[in-house]
Amino acid sequence: MRVLVVEDEQRLAQALQHGLTAEGFTVDIAPDGLSGLAKATDHTYDVIVLDIMLPGLNGYRVCSRLRAAGNDVGILMLTAKDGEWDEAEALDTGADDYLSKPFSFVVLVARLKALARRIGSRAPRRTVLGDLVVDSAARTCTRAGVAVPLTPREFAILDHLARRAGEAVSKREILDEVWDSGPDSDPNTVEVHVSSLRRKIDTPFGRSALQTVRGAGYRLAADGG
């Protein structure tokens, strides 16, 4: 379960990161509206915790821009208690839920889980490509009805390729999505994992769903190979 916390108060942000990580979430932090927008666009999150008062670009704007871009990620807004900001307005700009500061941590977790469940039920949690099935929610993969055990990295790569089935995806992009990597990460790492992935989902079945696009990256065949 991936969460993005957009919050400028560093202490609160870190407390949330700690607490939510302990609850089993994978947490990213953005300190301002713009970087929040960028991260939300570049990565795929289940939910976003979005403070309204942010430097630069405020929460309302982040929210409406995300919706305008067709991003239907779950958004929970944090509103200040002083009533300067209207909660109803938060919902109007496209937020799914809101919470007034100060809030109880357990309430936040409960709301997030409820939201993720709600959003999750409307998001495609399973991708079916011929007889290859990738289940993002269950983190399982089956080929021709046979369950294929994958390591975390392998699954993350397959999952990301499955979301863009039929498209060529660069190693650079895979590195950015699957790893929290800097600009100097090694594309060969991807090659190694792709190699072992093929040995599990393609070779034993005489297929070739995971195709190399020379000079461009990899592509997962939309028909499952």
Add this chain to the structure above:
Amino acid sequence: MRVLVVEDEQRLAQALQHGLTAEGFTVDIAPDGLSGLAKATDHTYDVIVLDIMLPGLNGYRVCSRLRAAGNDVGILMLTAKDGEWDEAEALDTGADDYLSKPFSFVVLVARLKALARRIGSRAPRRTVLGDLVVDSAARTCTRAGVAVPLTPREFAILDHLARRAGEAVSKREILDEVWDSGPDSDPNTVEVHVSSLRRKIDTPFGRSALQTVRGAGYRLAADGG
């Protein structure tokens, strides 16, 4: 990855050109708003780095004119830190992102890459010319329903010609777009690749979509030949 830097401070402009070139970008420089607008209109860039304070035509105007002309290139605005200019206004005139001066170079690079990826994903993915289909996202090409395997360079050339279907495109421009080439690159290189491209997409099908325009370059027939 092609970048246009519109910046009047010569030292900063040259520093950016140096740094971004080292990062693998192909960089053009424009010293003022008007020439920036001209270059952006004449060439095809992935992203434009646009200073707000420019002699003649300021960044806002350049941005809104580009958008008015239907140009949806990625635009990252550089705003001065003194708050005289509103960052939000930058976004409202159609910019995709902004960065306050002074900024960190690595941050700029990261934002540019993220932006290019975002923009790229909204670009038209498939071009259909008669029974010739060029799919930029999947990096595939089919003629009369038959998949035609192409090398990276061949595909890059075909993709670029497909985006300007019906227009004559010079070898010089192809070299600039497909290669990160200097001014002393050999047009014959293009000829060789075009030759092998024809042998794959035209000759086997008795067609002639990829036409020579003597003295001007090549043209991809809008009806697929």
Add this chain to the structure above:
DNA sequence: AACGCTGCTGAAGACCCGCTGAAGACCTGA
């Protein structure tokens, strides 16, 4: 008709890219 210019193409070698096995680091749970 001859010339020069432009574009085409086959061949060849350098080059680059991606694949893979192995080794060691790393993490995680017992």
Add this chain to the structure above:
DNA sequence: TCAGGTCTTCAGCGGGTCTTCAGCAGCGTT
């Protein structure tokens, strides 16, 4: 601490790809 699996790094290999070159073929001009 130890054992298991997982991840990353490294180096070598193999093969496809790119570029260069040279010769040839059109086309337009002199």
